[in-house]
Amino acid sequence: MSETSQRKAVVLVSGGMDSAVTVAIAREQGYQVHALSVAYGQRHGSELEASERVSKMLGAVEHKTVHVDLRSIGGSALTADIAVPLDDGAHDGDGHIPVTYVPARNTIMLSIALGWAEVLGSSDIWCGVNAVDYSGYPDCRPAFIEAYERLANVATKAGVEGAGIRIHAPLMAMSKADIAREGARLGVDFAATVSCYQADDQGRACGHCDACRLRAQGFHAAGLPDPTRYA
Helix, strand or coil: CCHHHCEEEEEECCCCHHHHHHHHHHHHCCEEEEEEEEECCCCCCHHHHHHHHHHHHCCCCEEEEEECCHHHCCCCCCCCCCCCCECCCCCCCCCCCCCCCCCCHHHHHHHHHHHHHHHHCCCEEECCCCCCCCCCCHHHCHHHHHHHHHHHHHHCHHHHCCCCCEEECCCCCCCHHHHHHHHHHHCCCHHHCCCCCCCCCCCCECCCEHHHHHHHHHHHHHCCCCCCCEC
16 A cells, blocks of 8 residues: 555554554554654653654654643642652552543643644544553543544534544553553564653663553563563
């Protein structure tokens, strides 16, 4: 399929394993990927460096980083001077929303993706949210994606004129082990990704935050070696 005949898609890329697999799935389904990352004031820049690396590695036609200052409102361990919980078990399914939740982050990211999709003439936005092995974030649930898709179709020129906007969340019902296996099938180099909430300047992971623990458990459950570089 030629590049000009491919459907265009905006894919949100954080630099972590989930968004990398999402890009790979979109590419496998024949989409021309326009990768979008958001520098929102997160604790470190390693994941943004990884997002550019992963996007290029997986064949995105372009990668764009948009800057939004969520640190100015804070409210999260990722955007304020609040300690990241370590060995906390925040993903144990007890309904607790951990302090690493960033208020309105996914709503804002999807809105930026929606704007770019309209400019590109794309009807498809992809994101790597997951409602199985996740940290209890309300904006990672099917209800949120469904509601946002309805919003997108009443809030945009494309939606009003009938082209329609679709939000793809292919990992929604997958466990971290499922995601690791799917990435392995698609040839994703997970060593190039960064998931840690507090990775160092070289992208090395702490091994103790919620993101690190979920990632390590996923590789273990999938029977795959963990390629993560730890500090």
